[in-house]
Amino acid sequence: KADEDNGRIFLPKIGYIRYRNSRKIEGIPKNVTVREEADGWYVSIQCEFELKPEISIPDIDTAVGIDMGVKRFLTLSDGNFINNLEEKLKPLENKIALLQRRIKHKVKGSNNIKKAYLKLTLLHKRKADIRNNFLHQVSTLLVKNHDVIVIEDLKVRNMSKSAKGSIANPGTKVKAKSGLNRSILNEAWHKFFTYLEYKLKLKGGILIKVNPKHTSQTCIKCGHISKDNRKEQEIFRCVKCGYEAHADHNAAHNILRRAGLARMACQANLIRGRQQEPA
Structure with a gap:
């Protein structure tokens, strides 16, 4: 009640x-x-x-592909991008690390350590609030400007698994992989995808998930697939045709292309034709 x-x-x-x-x-x-x-x-x-969607038929012309990244939070197929949360969260993370070091030297069960733990919890909550606010702002901005959004069908849980391995089979590049895992989890990709999905559903738009295989290695000009196309993190240079662009922008184009928007446009036009009154 x-x-x-x-x-x-x-x-x-x-x-x-x-x-x-x-x-x-x-x-x-x-x-x-x-x-x-x-x-x-x-x-x-x-x-x-x-549920009363704002639109009845999504506008295919507003479709956009999104490539998620570590340095950039996301890059759109139209060339725009949004930076990650590192600048906003770094001061809080420094305060959390400093407070955790101080807690080690406090007496267990004392009032001082209880106050320190409460302060630490408040810092973690503030960090989560900043992240959630950022995700809501970005997802709302994208949904307002685009009726169709195409993303990679990423398995975030598998991507953020530990690389330590076992005693018999120890992992390689553990430090680099742990840093990548921390960045992925810190930016909450899965939660961002959830926000996009339910906001598009309320609007009446469409969220499409495509296979992420080779999206960062495929040239959007000639279609050549090779690991050598992306030898650097930010630069994509096709070894076959010489096309050069930002790697995330190239990947976002490939993600949009895989959605099969031509077929969707035909279906949307068919629906529009059926909704028109006869002359």
Whole structure:
């Protein structure tokens, strides 16, 4: 039970509890989740409502391909890009590392160590809030400007696995792989894809996932596939035709091309024709 006008919610075995409204309840409330975080308690109300997309037919002309990266958070097939969160998160990460070193020298069970742990938890929450805000802003910007978004079908869990291996079969380049894993997890690619998916669904757009194989090694001009095309991280240079571009931009073009937009355009035109009134 939710008494929205008086800011109260009824929880089983507890009764009515006051809460502060952050937004109005839309639809029919179905269930409630209560969770504790560093700065207090939060309640999430899941509601059921009828989905009314903003558009009926996605505009194929606004389609864009997205290539995810480490130095750049993402690069679009139209040439635009968005930098990663390193500049925003680096000061917080330094504070967290400094506080963790200080905690080692404090007495276990003392009030000082409890205060330090609380401060550490608040820093981690602030870091998560900055990341979530960034992901929401970027996903909203993309969904507003594009009806069709094409991404790689990346298995983020497999990509971020540890490279240490076992005693019998030790891994190679463990330090470099751990740094890559940290960057991928720090930027929350999977959460970003989730945001894109549900926001496009609310709008009435389309999210397409394509096979990521060889997207960074294929030339968009001649179609030649080779590891030698990308000897450097940021530069793509085709060994066959000599085409040169930013590696992430080239990959984003390949991702968009794999979506089969020509076939989608034909289907969209067919739907438009059926919706027209007869003369």
